[in-house]
Amino acid sequence: MDTPQKSVAQIGTPVSKLKVEDSPVFNYICSLSPIKTIKSIPITQTLSSLNFTSPPSVFTSPHAVSHKESRFRSQKDGSASKEVASIGEEGNEEALVEMEQVQSHKNDCNTPRVINDVRDNGCCEDSGKDLQKMLDNVKKKSDTPDWETLISATTELIYGSPRESEAFSCLLKRTSNSEARLSGGTMPTSKPVSNTDVGNYESESVDALSILHRGVRRRCLDFEIPGNNQQTYGESSSSCVVPSIGLHLNAVASSKDNSVANEYSGNIKVGLQSSATPVLPSPHEILIENETGKDAGQIIEVVPKSLALVELTPISPKKKRQSEQSGEGESSCKRCNCKKSKCLKLYCECFAAGVYCIEPCSCIDCFNKPIHEDVVLATRKQIESRNPLAFAPKVIRNSDSIIEVGEDASKTPASARHKRGCNCKKSNCLKKYCECYQGGVGCSINCRCEGCKNAFGRKDGSLFEQDEENETSGKSGTTKTQQNVELFNPAAQPSTPMPIRQPLAQLPLSSNNRLQPPQSHFHHGAIGSSSSGIYNIRKPDMSLLSHSRIETITEDIDDDMSENLIHSPIANINSLSPNSKRVSLAHLDSSESSPWRRTGGRNLIRSFPTFPSLTPHH
DNA sequence: GAGTTTGAAACT
DNA sequence: CAGTTTCAAACTC
Structure with missing residues (x-):
């Protein structure tokens, strides 16, 4: 063995x-x-x-x-x-x-x-x-x-x-x-x-x-996200990190697994992302309360937080859904129910997440198991050859989203975006069919959705006041023509707020930090003006980080830094100037046909930073 | 729990 | 690249 x-x-x-x-x-x-x-x-x-x-x-x-x-x-x-x-x-x-x-x-x-x-x-x-x-x-x-x-x-x-x-x-x-x-x-x-x-x-x-x-x-549990020091609270205990062939761990990084203890029984496992450059190099004591309370408060692990892969005994699927509905689910463990894919396709959440299927999975004829590691690896290679970022986190977040633990999850993130955007037709991006919504992020110009009403930020990018205007003026599925930098619209909050415990892609947006006005950080509670709104959208991200892993997609950093700078929030701010609410429309419209937009999802992913800019500028 | 809906992934 | 099919999660009842 x-x-x-x-x-x-x-x-x-x-x-x-x-x-x-x-x-x-x-x-x-x-x-x-x-x-x-x-x-x-x-x-x-x-x-x-x-x-x-x-x-x-x-x-x-x-x-x-x-x-x-x-x-x-x-x-x-x-x-x-x-x-x-x-x-x-x-x-x-x-x-x-x-x-x-x-x-x-x-x-x-x-x-x-x-x-x-x-x-x-x-x-x-x-x-x-x-x-x-x-x-x-x-x-x-x-x-x-x-x-x-x-x-x-x-x-x-x-x-x-x-x-x-x-x-x-x-x-x-x-x-x-x-x-x-x-x-x-x-x-x-x-x-x-x-x-x-x-x-x-x-x-x-x-x-x-x-x-x-x-x-x-921890080394054995190494997941090979280059420079990715993910902290994966919430991966299911038996969800084993797939040996990544290429790039990123989707799930570890993806939206569904950052909650920590509340969802897990005590069987906690810690893996370590081997990395020479931990994002959060300082060691942290991870206190996880056992479900039984028996070991409540016990220090399970002392490990550099950014390097930890905490695996916890998964809850039942029912619990999962419940917890998801109650706002915890985003961080819940992966478990699939695949019947035909043998858990070797991206249909399979586990596989897509880079983890092995585990007992709670209800999959049939599952090959996504350690004993079939070769098959899994080969399949992953194949998929990655098709799309190098197939296993990359789908939702990419800005790095400046330092958050407070326990922040209201209903305060949504908008600094993060789905890397490829959704393609929703009927759900209006208001259901978890929508990957953006599911990821707790707003839609962006990358999205090809119709009738987007994503509560976390609509593709049309209405400003807060504008949003209402758009609501009343009737927003059709052909919102592409009025694309703008979408912002979080607090009025559009879902009645059942999405869990915002998303992984945070710590992107080269340290540049954002530099460029962003200080008030953009921790701008809590002040939602109302468009000028503040642009910052407010970052607040939810902070909450996201409460238990989140940090992802650094280092492979993108060098090549994309300049673009990131270009797409820094500053740019957004400019384009969202109250006096020129639509000033970026030209760009936005052109973005529709802009090279990086036109290339379509995969090409875009391939050629563009894994985190789509909030701005259409290029 | 079964059936339906949905959109991503895969395929052509 | 677009259209179609397959698939499994999300959702509804």
């Missing part, structure tokens, strides 16, 4: 046995100095602080490669799925079992997963050699080595990333503490002497090892 545990064994020889006291580093440390246990704490802190830095370049993972090989996030049949929650709840016993499994897989390096992990962590052999060199150098340089430096360096050498070294440091710390207890506060100069001690030690260090495991497993 291809389990993430394998990767643990690949991390590096010094720790591969998972008994730190057996590692050369540990032995060396022990032999050199009677470190007081108290010292380990600052060491750990030091290493923690390293989390904010990039991994040493020498051991920087070839993400691009490993991502290609990345795989579904977890397997319901066992492998990676028993992760964080079990660590918290079942505790040490399982961790020990995992350790054994790791041992048993130690030499199994045949799978891509393992290969990736080896890559990600740097070659274990090389690491070991380098480590030895380093140790030798330190020995030569001074009889009183700089312990923090040494440990920091060695751990990073071993793990290739500060995060992992942190785990190792934690392990060391625990070890240190544990042994300190055993030895009356003095660092022992040898391994624990008795089996009992070993057992205690192992028990004591299980948590640290668990952290270590998690660090490793």
Whole structure:
């Protein structure tokens, strides 16, 4: 079986046995100095602080490669799925079992997963050699080595990333503490002497090892969104991240999965997006309340938020719908009901989302399972060859939508747009048939919808006052001619507000941040003037971020930055000047036939930033 | 839960 | 690229 545990064994020889006291580093440390246990704490802190830095370049993972090989996030049949929650709840016993499994897989390096992990962590052999060199150098340089430096360096050498070294440091710390207890506060100069001690030690260090495991497993759960550090609260526990061949994870990033705890029972799993440039590099403690309340408030994971893939036990489909209706559903887990597609087409929500189908799915003849990984990968490749962004997030949000948690979900987002736009004919973009509406975003000029009444922003882009005018003047399906920059129309709020917990595409719109007037941020509550409206549309996005993942579609950044700048909100503002409400109509109209509009959805996606601009300018 | 509607995805 | 078919989610009853 291809389990993430394998990767643990690949991390590096010094720790591969998972008994730190057996590692050369540990032995060396022990032999050199009677470190007081108290010292380990600052060491750990030091290493923690390293989390904010990039991994040493020498051991920087070839993400691009490993991502290609990345795989579904977890397997319901066992492998990676028993992760964080079990660590918290079942505790040490399982961790020990995992350790054994790791041992048993130690030499199994045949799978891509393992290969990736080896890559990600740097070659274990090389690491070991380098480590030895380093140790030798330190020995030569001074009889009183700089312990923090040494440990920091060695751990990073071993793990290739500060995060992992942190785990190792934690392990060391625990070890240190544990042994300190055993030895009356003095660092022992040898391994624990008795089996009992070993057992205690192992028990004591299980948590640290668990952290270590998690660090490793996260790699296994790597999803290869280039530069995409998605925080996927709400992916179903068994919705396993599909090894992305190309680009983005739709679902992890897509609109349906950002809610956090309220919808899930306690089985929480955390994956990690491997990335050298976390969007939110600081570690966060993710507090997730168990459904039973049993572990309420328990700290499930401490992980850089932007890198976490939190998988939670999915709720029942019924619950899902209920929660969706109640405004939580956007973030609910994916589960499909495919009957003919074998869950190998984009019809399948799971597949489209880049996750494996799971038990709650009601699919028939499903191939979207880990055991058919090859098929899944091949199919994905095929689909992506057809449309490279097929698995990209459908809804793309501006990056400046920093939000307050718990913000009223009814305050809709409009800074985000469906990347390709909808094509609704009958639903008036007022039902979830409409992908824009479903995504909680307004329609845009990308949309070819008819009779758009999207409550989150209509394609015609009526301003707030204008919107009413348009309402009264009768807005037909032929709104294309009056396309404008659509804005969120508060009056058009659905009676049952859409959940706005959308993933936020953190786009190169940092430029937006720069260009946008400050009041555009956190402009709460003030809806009414067109001038403020343009900012108001960002507010909902902020709420979106409350639990959202951050997506950075880095592949688009370089090429599209200039366009993003062009399409910055400033441009919108100008075009929406009260004195020239329709001033952009020419552009808009022309946008209908503009190159990037005319190219049609897919071409547009291919040639245009994955997030459509709010403005038709080009 | 079954049937219908809808629009995206896939196909031609 | 447009038209058609297939598909599964959303919706209704």
